[in-house]
Amino acid sequence: MHLTGCARDGRGAERERALGRAICMKRIALAAVLLAYPVASVAGPIEDKALVCAACHGSDGLPKDKTIPILWGQNAAYLYLQLRDFEKGERKSELMSPIAHDVVKDDALELAEYFAAKEWPRTNAPSASAPLAATATAVNKSVPCTTCHMDQFQGDSTVPRLAGQQRDYLVKTLMDFRSRARANNPAMSELMSSLTPEQIQAIASYLAAL
Numbered sequence: 001m002h003l004t005g006c007a008r009d010g011r012g013a014e015r016e017r018a019l020g021r022a023i024c025m026k027r028i029a030l031a032a033v034l035l036a037y038p039v040a041s042v043a044g045p046i047e048d049k050a051l052v053c054a055a056c057h058g059s060d061g062l063p064k065d066k067t068i069p070i071l072w073g074q075n076a077a078y079l080y081l082q083l084r085d086f087e088k089g090e091r092k093s094e095l096m097s098p099i100a101h102d103v104v105k106d107d108a109l110e111l112a113e114y115f116a117a118k119e120w121p122r123t124n125a126p127s128a129s130a131p132l133a134a135t136a137t138a139v140n141k142s143v144p145c146t147t148c149h150m151d152q153f154q155g156d157s158t159v160p161r162l163a164g165q166q167r168d169y170l171v172k173t174l175m176d177f178r179s180r181a182r183a184n185n186p187a188m189s190e191l192m193s194s195l196t197p198e199q200i201q202a203i204a205s206y207l208a209a210l
Contacts, residue, residue, distance in 0.1 A: 046114050050114060053111065062123065063166065066166050066168035069165060070165055073161065075156065075160060079112035087103065128209055132205045133202075135199060136205070137206075145162070167204050171200060
């Protein structure tokens with residue numbers, strides 16, 4: 001089983017991800033220029049600020065790069081804490097860290113509430129195969145995920161919704177917890193270190209289809 005976060009593997013997939021990141025950066029730069037020269041618009045300030053986020057996370061709530069998470073409908077407290085973690089350097093990303101550094105506390109709270117109020121978009125991810133679903137069920141019994149993420153994987157408050165999240169993002173972030181490349185939740189790193197990459201692939205496929 002391939003351990004990349006994409007259906008395709010190898011250099012082609014890596015080139016595609018690199019291209020996606022480059023496009024995101026260009027869109028962010030363009031949004032920043034537009035915000036520096038405001039024009040007459042019906043959109044309020046929060047919509048203007050959210051343009052920067054939409055450059056990568058999608059104007060319709062669905063990121064084009066599948067390794068980037070859905071924000072629409074995510075729990076507000078979780079979104080706020082992640083912004084603060086990026087800003088403090090406790091969570092690292094070449095894209096998010098510099099953006100979060102420039103977001104003041106009030107704007108971070110407002111953006112979190114803005115995205116949380118949106119309807120969660122459907123990704124139309126295929127259902128996990130029977131073997132993958134069985135593995136995911138076994139993982140949930142051994143870890144167990146629903147203790148924090150709730151019975152339907154909707155999360156609560158500072159705990160993120162996982163149901164319907166992008167599969168490739170789930171694989172990447174869970175593998176990052178496992179390797180401790182993502183270090184802003186030591187408890188998650190401990191849990192993921194007990195799973196194999198194949199188990200992580202299975203739980204990601206199962207969650208993405210919910």
